[in-house]
Amino acid sequence: MNGSLVVVSGPSGSGKSSLCKKICGEFEFASLSISTTTRKVRAGEKDGVDYFFTDESSFQDMAAKGEFLEWAQVHGNLYGTSRVWVERALESGRSVIFDIDVQGQASIVRLFPKETTSIFLTTPSARALRSRLVGRGTDDQEAIEERLINARKEMESIDLFDYLLVNDSFDESYNLLRGIVLASRIKCGAVSLSKFISNWSN
Ligand code: 5GP
Numbered sequence: 322m323n324g325s326l327v328v329v330s331g332p333s334g335s336g337k338s339s340l341c342k343k344i345c346g347e348f349e350f351a352s353l354s355i356s357t358t359t360r361k362v363r364a365g366e367k368d369g370v371d372y373f374f375t376d377e378s379s380f381q382d383m384a385a386k387g388e389f390l391e392w393a394q395v396h397g398n399l400y401g402t403s404r405v406w407v408e409r410a411l412e413s414g415r416s417v418i419f420d421i422d423v424q425g426q427a428s429i430v431r432l433f434p435k436e437t438t439s440i441f442l443t444t445p446s447a448r449a450l451r452s453r454l455v456g457r458g459t460d461d462q463e464a465i466e467e468r469l470i471n472a473r474k475e476m477e478s479i480d481l482f483d484y485l486l487v488n489d490s491f492d493e494s495y496n497l498l499r500g501i502v503l504a505s506r507i508k509c510g511a512v513s514l515s516k517f518i519s520n521w522s523n
Contacts, residue, residue: 326419327501333396334468336491340488344418351415351502356400359377388405391424423475440483447473484497
C-alpha cells in the first residue's frame, strides 16, 4: 500500500474541514492530521479531535524541540503539524489529509515534493465567503473582516497548488476531492517504484 499526503488549503470558511472530515469518514486509509494550536476552543470543538489546544509557551517549547513538521501564525494564533505522527502515518501507507494554510502547504510541498498533492479550495466569490462566515456564527465582525483580508492574500498563492476547487456545491466538491485523494495514492512519487520494478526484472 502507498501513503500519500493531501493538503487542502484556502480561505477560512470555504468548507475545508467538512470536506476533509467526510473523506476520512469514507476511506479507511485516510487520516486527518490533527494540529496543535494556541487558538481558543470554539463551542462544539473537542481537544484531541479538532485540535490539540495548548498555550503559547508550551507551543514554543514543542517548536524548539522540533516536534512540528511545520508551524505558522495564522489569524494571530499559532498552529503546528506533528512531525512524528505524519512520518509514521506515511510509512504505514496511510493518506494523510491536512487542513492547513498556504504557509503550511509550502512547507509540506518542500519537505515531501513527490508524495504531496495540494488543493486550493475557495468559494466562488468574496461575497459568498462573507455570507458563509456570517452564517456559521463562530466569529465576531472583526474576526470576519480579518479572515476576508487574509482570504484575499491567500488567493495570491493559487498557482502554487496542483488543483483549484471552487466550492459552490458540497456534493460536487466532495466528488472531485474524492477523485484527487484516490489518484494521490497512485502518483509515481508516492508509489513504491523499486518494489514494483523488481517484479519486472526476472
Ligand atoms: P481555524 O482557527 O479556523 O480552525 O483555522 C485557521 C487556519 O489555520 C485555517 O486556514 C487552517 O487551515 C489553518 N491551520 C490549521 N492547522 C494548521 C497547521 O497545523 N499548520 C498551518 N500552517 N495552518 C493550519
